[in-house]
Each structure stands twice: as C-alpha cells, then as structure tokens.
Amino acid sequence: MAAEPPTRPGLRERKKAKTRAAIRKATYRLAAEHGWEAATTDRIAAAAEVSPSTVTRYFPVREDILLTDENDALLEARLRARPADEEPLESLRAVLLEAVRTAFAEEPEETRLRARLMAEIPAVRARFTDTTAETGRRLARALADRAGRSPGDLEVRVFTAAVLGALRETTVHWAEHGRADDLVALLDRTVDTLKAGPALP
Structure with a gap:
C-alpha cells in the first residue's frame, strides 16, 4: 500500500505559524538595532503588527522568542x-x-x-x-x-x-x-x- 502524502497544515495552523514568525522577526530586528532591553513586549507587538496579548500568548516568557x-x-x-x-x-x-x-x-x-x-x-x-x-x-x-x-x-x-x-x-x-x-x-x-x-x- 502506498504511503499517504503528508497532511498539509490547516488554515488556522498556517496563520499561527505566520504570527509566530512575524513576532520572531520583529524581535530579532529590534534586538539587533536597539539591544535586548529595548525589545519590550509592547515594541515587539507594534513591530509585528499584533497586540501585546498576542505576543504573550504565543511566548509567555519573552526570552523564548x-x-x-x-x-x-x-x-x-x-x-x-x-x-x-x-x-x-x-x-x-x-x-x-x-x-x-x-x-x-x-x-x-x-x-x-x-x-x-x-x-x-x-x-x-x-x-x-x-x-x-x-x-x-x-x-x-x-x-x-x-x-x-x-x-x-x-x-x-x-x-x-x-x-x-x-x-x-x-x-x-x-x-x-x-x-x-x-x-x-x-x-x-x-x-x-x-x-x-x-x-x-
């Protein structure tokens, strides 16, 4: 029996992955340009175009980003x-x-x-x-x-x-x-x- 092809992630999973990637990208950019202490949750949220609560929901500990x-x-x-x-x-x-x-x-x-x-x-x-x-x-x-x-x-x-x-x-x-x-x-x-x-x- 042929193996089934891998299941493509659903829309919700793809949106979550996109949001996580945006948060990470914003965090790295802020940390590189202004230092880690400047990469606050509020600034990360603004740069990633999400709410601060979204940042903390995805990454309860800031360093985990x-x-x-x-x-x-x-x-x-x-x-x-x-x-x-x-x-x-x-x-x-x-x-x-x-x-x-x-x-x-x-x-x-x-x-x-x-x-x-x-x-x-x-x-x-x-x-x-x-x-x-x-x-x-x-x-x-x-x-x-x-x-x-x-x-x-x-x-x-x-x-x-x-x-x-x-x-x-x-x-x-x-x-x-x-x-x-x-x-x-x-x-x-x-x-x-x-x-x-x-x-x-």
Missing part, C-alpha cells in the same frame, strides 16, 4: 532514524551538528545574534538552559528506547545532559570570542573532547 522553535520533535525523529548500532555520541553529533548547519544556512544573522545575547544577557542564558533541558528529555527518550532502558535512568540523563551542556558552553565560548571561528567545527571538536578527553601537552 529567541530560544524556542518547533525543532525539538524533528531532532527526536532524526535521532530515532540513526542506525541502531551507532554509538550514542556519534548519533547526537550527527543530529545536533546538522541542526546547527541548517540554522546557519537558513538564518545566519539570527543565529549569530542569539549566541551573542546568550553570552551577554544572563536572563537569556538562564532561559536557554531551561529550554535545553526540555530538548534533552526528548533526546534521552530516543536514546533510552534504542537501548531498551528507561528515559529516567541516571546514565541516560547524565549522558544526554553532558553532551548538550558541552555544546551550549562551546556556543557561549564562540560568542564571547567574536564569533569569527566556524561554530560547527568547534562543536565537532567539542564532541571529540567528550569522546577522548582533552589532549595532554
């Missing part, structure tokens, strides 16, 4: 699609680095600005830690299912959190040092460090 997207489900699906006998660290390397490559290809300026704000604004960095934890739970679930373990197992949670935490710190390091290097190469090097430990002099 920068940090959350709909990619967690896609990351989990891609991780589940990796070869079953592949080392977990290599699976995470492939999936997460591809996500970063895609971000740079599709939104290079926004990706750089987000990293800079993470390095400069404590509230943004703190919220990024919170949102990364949710990503980690989804990825841990996929890895646990592959290994026949519970997502709540200590080893699964520690492993996944360690990888995401290391990649987060590398991103902050990159932002703090001028964002001139190739971030994907630095993240790849980070995974190598997790695998082998730091090179001895």
Whole structure:
C-alpha cells in the first residue's frame, strides 16, 4: 500500500505559524538595532503588527522568542532514524551538528545574534538552559528506547545532559570570542573532547 502524502497544515495552523514568525522577526530586528532591553513586549507587538496579548500568548516568557522553535520533535525523529548500532555520541553529533548547519544556512544573522545575547544577557542564558533541558528529555527518550532502558535512568540523563551542556558552553565560548571561528567545527571538536578527553601537552 502506498504511503499517504503528508497532511498539509490547516488554515488556522498556517496563520499561527505566520504570527509566530512575524513576532520572531520583529524581535530579532529590534534586538539587533536597539539591544535586548529595548525589545519590550509592547515594541515587539507594534513591530509585528499584533497586540501585546498576542505576543504573550504565543511566548509567555519573552526570552523564548529567541530560544524556542518547533525543532525539538524533528531532532527526536532524526535521532530515532540513526542506525541502531551507532554509538550514542556519534548519533547526537550527527543530529545536533546538522541542526546547527541548517540554522546557519537558513538564518545566519539570527543565529549569530542569539549566541551573542546568550553570552551577554544572563536572563537569556538562564532561559536557554531551561529550554535545553526540555530538548534533552526528548533526546534521552530516543536514546533510552534504542537501548531498551528507561528515559529516567541516571546514565541516560547524565549522558544526554553532558553532551548538550558541552555544546551550549562551546556556543557561549564562540560568542564571547567574536564569533569569527566556524561554530560547527568547534562543536565537532567539542564532541571529540567528550569522546577522548582533552589532549595532554
């Protein structure tokens, strides 16, 4: 039996996605031109041509406009699609680095600005830690299912959190040092460090 074609999102879903995109675009523009503190909910709403209540309904936490997207489900699906006998660290390397490559290809300026704000604004960095934890739970679930373990197992949670935490710190390091290097190469090097430990002099 032939597979059914993917269902096209309905009008309501498309309108919601368009509104979220407009809010994000306005926020990035304001933050780039005037700084994060100037990107208030009222100014974001005016720039996106929506009401302030619409902004807070879509993004109850202002920092989430920068940090959350709909990619967690896609990351989990891609991780589940990796070869079953592949080392977990290599699976995470492939999936997460591809996500970063895609971000740079599709939104290079926004990706750089987000990293800079993470390095400069404590509230943004703190919220990024919170949102990364949710990503980690989804990825841990996929890895646990592959290994026949519970997502709540200590080893699964520690492993996944360690990888995401290391990649987060590398991103902050990159932002703090001028964002001139190739971030994907630095993240790849980070995974190598997790695998082998730091090179001895």
